[in-house]
Amino acid sequence: MVANGSREFYDDDKNLMKLCDFLRSTEGPPVREAVEMDKRVYYIKGEKLVNFMVEPKKGTKWPKELPKFSSRPEAIAICKELCNRQYMHRSEKVAKGELEVSRVRDFDESAYFTWIYEGNKKFSHLMTTGLIIGFLCCTCFPIWPNFLKVFVWYMSVSMLIFIFFLITARALLFLFVWVMGYEFWFLPNLFDESLGFVESFIPVYSCEKTKDGQLMYRVGVFVAFSSFCYWAVTQPSEFDGFVKGQGDFIKDLYAGTLLSDMSQKDKENIDKPKMPSLEDLLKKLDSEDDAEEQELSEEEAAEALLESLVDEEDEEIDEDAEE
Structure with a gap:
């Protein structure tokens, strides 16, 4: 495919999609990120896009199946076609990192253009399906x-x-x-x-x-x-013991015996929520009652001791008065 026939070549929608795939790849021109209509988008200035299409940066691997552009008017015509077929649209800056869709639709090298074309979505759909299946398998x-x-x-x-x-x-x-x-x-x-x-x-x-x-x-x-x-x-003995301990730890880790001090029932129910049974609740209530009774008995003993001390003082006062 020669360069003179590039305009006719890109009239085919499939070939234009191939060009968009190349421009949106890592080999394409650098783009910037912004927010437009509450969505993250990628945009580029029209002049930079045309410059790249006419004279790609050094080291760019231009696809062999795509004809190169020999002049700027030819590249601008393709850019206009990209806008007409809604692979990109013209945008205007309203703030730093924020864009809005422009009312003007024509291509202009001094304007900014936001990519609408996102490429083949089969891989994205496949990854989403895999994510859903993985989530179901985990649950x-x-x-x-x-x-x-x-x-x-x-x-x-x-x-x-x-x-x-x-x-x-x-x-x-x-x-x-x-x-x-x-x-x-x-x-x-x-x-x-x-x-x-x-x-x-x-x-x-x-x-x-x-x-x-x-x-x-x-x-x-x-x-x-x-x-x-x-x-x-x-200290070879201590170091050897350390190495042996690490080896035993890894073996226990693979064997799943690090929790050997737990019962088999506790191991099986380790991921289940711990809900107290009726028997445990009754025991807890009985223990609380016993604690209250013990506190009451301690208070009664203190009161009895205080009363005995008061009685002893009264007796001593009476004996002194009789004398």
Whole structure:
């Protein structure tokens, strides 16, 4: 397909959708986020869109099945077609990060345009269906067969142990390199909640020189860590016991025997709400009555003691008066 025939090529709605898929992909021109009609949208300035279509940024992989644009009028004509077929619409800025639909429909390079086209929704629908099915499966967990419960338990424990060792290894690696004067992180964005799933693993590592004034801290950490390592080597019996204890802990974790001090009935009902029975309530009432009676008996004893003391004082006063 030659460039001169690009106008006729994009008259086909399927080919125009392919162009939109490319423009909305990560290879396409950068877009900005805003709120329009209480909905998050992506918009771009018309001039930037035309510039990208005529002269893509360096390193862009233009699809082979799509013809390139040889001139700006040709790209502007396609942009007008995108607006006419409602793949995008013209918008106006009303505030920072807020847009509203413009009454003007024509394409203009100086205006802003909001994408309406969202691409193929099959994957989104598939993920939504999977989410619903997963939620139903989780709510039906009590009636799962026993082998599936065991599988989920082993998978959960394995994931927990993997995450624990990953965090520990990242921290130790950072400590070793930091002592030498550099800040090295393996998967530095792993716990950044503002990033998506894929972006959390990019970049794989980061290495920067430490800031000035940390020499004494690095020396102190090195001395403390070296002292701990020396203690671990010179106390083989205690260290071996620690290793054995950790191994037993992992075995018990996989076997599900960490709650061995509980009865089998308590293990089976561990996820059920604890509702006191009638017998427990009666026992609680009896204990409260006994406590009240005990308090009353203590008060009576105190009153009797006070009365006896008063009587003794009265007798002593009478004896002094007789004398």
